[in-house]
Amino acid sequence: MSSFSDRLAEAVRRKGPLCVGLDPRWDMLPRDFRETTLISRNDQLRRCAQLTTTFCRETLQLVEPFAGVVKVQAAFFELLGPQGAIALSQVIQTARELGFVVILDAKRGDIASTATAYADAAFGGCSIDGDIFPIWNADALTINPYLGRDAVEPFLAAAKTTKRGVFVLVRTSNAGSGLFQDLVCNGQPLYRHVAAAVANWNATTIGTCGLGDVGAVVGATHPRELAELRAALPNVWFLVPGYGAQGGTAADVKAAYRHDGLGAIVNSSRGVVFPFNRDDPEWKAKIVAAARKAAEELKA
Amino acid sequence: MSSFSDRLAEAVRRKGPLCVGLDPRWDMLPRDFRETTLISRNDQLRRCAQLTTTFCRETLQLVEPFAGVVKVQAAFFELLGPQGAIALSQVIQTARELGFVVILDAKRGDIASTATAYADAAFGGCSIDGDIFPIWNADALTINPYLGRDAVEPFLAAAKTTKRGVFVLVRTSNAGSGLFQDLVCNGQPLYRHVAAAVANWNATTIGTCGLGDVGAVVGATHPRELAELRAALPNVWFLVPGYGAQGGTAADVKAAYRHDGLGAIVNSSRGVVFPFNRDDPEWKAKIVAAARKAAEELKA
Numbered sequence: 001m002s003s004f005s006d007r008l009a010e011a012v013r014r015k016g017p018l019c020v021g022l023d024p025r026w027d028m029l030p031r032d033f034r035e036t037t038l039i040s041r042n043d044q045l046r047r048c049a050q051l052t053t054t055f056c057r058e059t060l061q062l063v064e065p066f067a068g069v070v071k072v073q074a075a076f077f078e079l080l081g082p083q084g085a086i087a088l089s090q091v092i093q094t095a096r097e098l099g100f101v102v103i104l105d106a107k108r109g110d111i112a113s114t115a116t117a118y119a120d121a122a123f124g125g126c127s128i129d130g131d132i133f134p135i136w137n138a139d140a141l142t143i144n145p146y147l148g149r150d151a152v153e154p155f156l157a158a159a160k161t162t163k164r165g166v167f168v169l170v171r172t173s174n175a176g177s178g179l180f181q182d183l184v185c186n187g188q189p190l191y192r193h194v195a196a197a198v199a200n201w202n203a204t205t206i207g208t209c210g211l212g213d214v215g216a217v218v219g220a221t222h223p224r225e226l227a228e229l230r231a232a233l234p235n236v237w238f239l240v241p242g243y244g245a246q247g248g249t250a251a252d253v254k255a256a257y258r259h260d261g262l263g264a265i266v267n268s269s270r271g272v273v274f275p276f277n278r279d280d281p282e283w284k285a286k287i288v289a290a291a292r293k294a295a296e297e298l299k300a
Numbered sequence: 301m302s303s304f305s306d307r308l309a310e311a312v313r314r315k316g317p318l319c320v321g322l323d324p325r326w327d328m329l330p331r332d333f334r335e336t337t338l339i340s341r342n343d344q345l346r347r348c349a350q351l352t353t354t355f356c357r358e359t360l361q362l363v364e365p366f367a368g369v370v371k372v373q374a375a376f377f378e379l380l381g382p383q384g385a386i387a388l389s390q391v392i393q394t395a396r397e398l399g400f401v402v403i404l405d406a407k408r409g410d411i412a413s414t415a416t417a418y419a420d421a422a423f424g425g426c427s428i429d430g431d432i433f434p435i436w437n438a439d440a441l442t443i444n445p446y447l448g449r450d451a452v453e454p455f456l457a458a459a460k461t462t463k464r465g466v467f468v469l470v471r472t473s474n475a476g477s478g479l480f481q482d483l484v485c486n487g488q489p490l491y492r493h494v495a496a497a498v499a500n501w502n503a504t505t506i507g508t509c510g511l512g513d514v515g516a517v518v519g520a521t522h523p524r525e526l527a528e529l530r531a532a533l534p535n536v537w538f539l540v541p542g543y544g545a546q547g548g549t550a551a552d553v554k555a556a557y558r559h560d561g562l563g564a565i566v567n568s569s570r571g572v573v574f575p576f577n578r579d580d581p582e583w584k585a586k587i588v589a590a591a592r593k594a595a596e597e598l599k600a
Contacts, residue, residue, distance in 0.1 A: 044431065081421070085382035086382045117378070149476030151477075177447060186484065
């Protein structure tokens with residue numbers, strides 16, 4: 001298996017920079033998924049989780065011609081409890097079988113052996129008396145840097161061993177992100193300090209493509225910061241949320257790419273996966289059209 | 301049901317400030333849990349998760365005379381996959397039945413409706429076509445502030461509706477926590493800015509006990525900062541990790557309490573739950589002795 005950064009580069013070269021975000025909110029699923037026959041309360045979450053898996057699998061097949069990367073949002077699976085955990089592992093497995101590079105968006109952050117437990121769940125699996133049991137088996141995981149050095153290094157170590165990657169939150173796309181990320185410390189905003197740490201962690205992981213396995217999350221809603229960070233971190237992959245439903249445009253994200261066209265994957269979740277009213281029988285055609293449009297906009 | 305802060309105050313008045321941390325690492329369980337008969341690979345994770353539940357339930361009964369609060373570490377359950385999610389919900393349910401205030405230590409952080417999904421999983425449950433299905437059903441959740449205002453407010457809203465609480469990471473106990481938390485911004489370290497935001501969020505949630513539902517995580521390994529934050533945040537509950545195995549002493553955490561004896565719960569995980577060699581048949585007595593010793597040290 002080649003390095004994470006090289007697998008990501010290969011996916012972007014084949015399909016372009018679109019990353020499709022799977023945020024399967026139950027109440028947004030098409031009506032034919034939601035009209036279940038009456039079942040017992042005990043079976044309700046199981047059935048919802050199964051239908052969530054089915055919807056995600058169908059969506060993955062629909063968007064496969066237009067995107068080489070998917071980002072799976074852990075929160076909506078967690079909300080379905082243990083049955084949602086089964087769905088999460090099934091959806092990631094299907095995505096890998098279809099050839100997607102899979103980013104698990106769980107924004108994990110903890111220290112030492114606890115961080116290693118999260119990293120093993122995401123990448124290598126659970127070790128029981130010498131046997132290894134895969135859990136999520138994602139290609140990459142989003143992580144939160146607030147806890148500091150020893151909250152990031154266990155994820156880097158696990159990623160290195162298993163040829164996976166991480167994306168560290170640097171400058172997020174939400175309206176309230178500035179509360180702490182924009183605080184100026186020693187002449188630079190906090191997110192630039194995090195970016196500098198990312199550059200440092202990434203430096204020893206550069207693959208054949210010229211980029212490394214330690215990426216940064218940088219929102220499409222901050223085009224100026226995208227350009228500034230692209231210049232400061234020439235070898236770092238950016239995962240760019242905020243395109244589409246959150247208001248970022250294809251023009252806004254242009255600054256995220258390197259001259260060779262690599263360097264950024266641009267995520268669209270609702271814009272591609274839920275471009276329909278839930279009563280719309282043409283939901284599949286709507287997803288295909290939305291994925292095609294996003295892929296073409298981002299390639300242009 | 302009274303407010304989270306008042307339930308926590310009641311637990312501390314009855315049992316003292318000890319919070320027992322359940323970090324059930326499979327390879328540290330007593331030998332009688334680990335000598336399973338040969339079972340198929342398919343059943344292995346299920347069996348480990350069941351034994352993890354059993355170990356946690358026995359531990360909860362052993363420590364119940366000495367602690368009114370438990371902190372359950374999500375990572376070690378996540379590492380057991382969907383079966384671990386079943387174990388997590390079972391352990392939390394048992395803890396509540398035994399009268400513990402239960403903190404789910406998952407350090408979640410995301411924005412908008414995604415944050416609401418995590419909060420609903422932790423507190424109110426999953427809503428399916430008008431029915432509510434409890435998922436983790438914890439009394440409180442640890443959250444990470446890096447994403448900013450709109451990453452915290454959905455948790456606060458869900459906590460308010462369900463009379464639950466949150467603990468925001470402020471100054472963590474790990475050796476590398478200073479990398480970002482100690483950066484000086486506008487004359488104050490970053491963690492003081494986070495602390496000020498916590499004070500602000502907490503201000504509208506003050507219960508009868510004089511403290512509120514929005515707490516702060518402040519490590520026992522930083523006694524000076526504990527004292528400084530206690531003075532700055534008189535109405536904020538502190539969850540203090542780092543006591544015991546991580547090196548913090550009862551003297552180190554003294555500054556975390558208010559004059560009325562409330563204001564802080566002090567977590568011990570390995571020190572109380574794994575004070576034995578895994579071959580030791582006397583592991584139950586060792587847990588009881590460790591819990592008693594920690595409870596007495598912290599009360600003194």
